[in-house]
Amino acid sequence: GESVGLHLPTLSVQEGDNSIINCAYSNSASDYFIWYKQESGKGPQFIIDIRSNMDKRQGQRVTVLLNKTVKHLSLQIAATQPGDSAVYFCAENWYNQGGKLIFGQGTELSVKP
Amino acid sequence: KAGVTQTPRYLIKTRGQQVTLSCSPISGHRSVSWYQQTPGQGLQFLFEYFSETQRNKGNFPGRFSGRQFSNSRSEMNVSTLELGDSALYLCASSFYSNEQFFGPGTRLTVL
Secondary structure: OOOOOOOOOEEEEEOOOOEEEEEEOOOOOOOEEEEEEEOOOOOOEEEEEEEOOOOEEEOOOEEEEEEOOOOEEEEEEOOOOHHHOEEEEEEEEOOOOOOOOEEOOOEEEEEEO | OOOOEEEOOEEEEOOOOOEEEEEEOOOOOOEEEEEEEEOOOEEEEEEEEEOOEEEEEOOOOOOEEEEEOOOOOEEEEEOOOOHHHOEEEEEEEEOOOOOOEEOOOEEEEEO
16 A cells, blocks of 8 residues: 555654644645644544645644645644644645545654643 | 544454445535555555545555445445454545545454
């Protein structure tokens, strides 16, 4: 199958700090990107998305940055809370691929109170 | 609006058996995609159905199949189960194809 699913990198932050989770995507033709949050025992939860004609998009406490030159995506979480502890996945999609999302390996975020 | 529902939530099967998993999308969503999640391989795309037609397929053997009904509900079937098929099977729905919303998954254990 198409995926990069190996050892999960971990990011540990203090409650109240800002978190930055990075993702390198695989296909330069990708034109749509999504960040998902997955808590233990649950399915991935949609956080924020961005299209390739944008460099930045903001949501509530979250910001996604897209750098197409180096095929890099980042998710910034402001004032991280214990409830933000989860695994975060980036996913990419491109024109003519319908609903086929290619997921990154994921990053485990641990928030210390 | 109710979210994506998947049944059953947990399944235990033995090698060689077959299994059918069900997914009910969010009302109004016409696209249903299926993914397999394992610790070793992460999240991998299985296939997508849109208006009862398979629109896209991942790199899985023919033992994995699916279908979609006129009410957009979808089922996936795995025949001749192998130990390596143990995984969390996730279903996601969307109105067209982007912004997919996931269900809680079905945890399949093959013994």
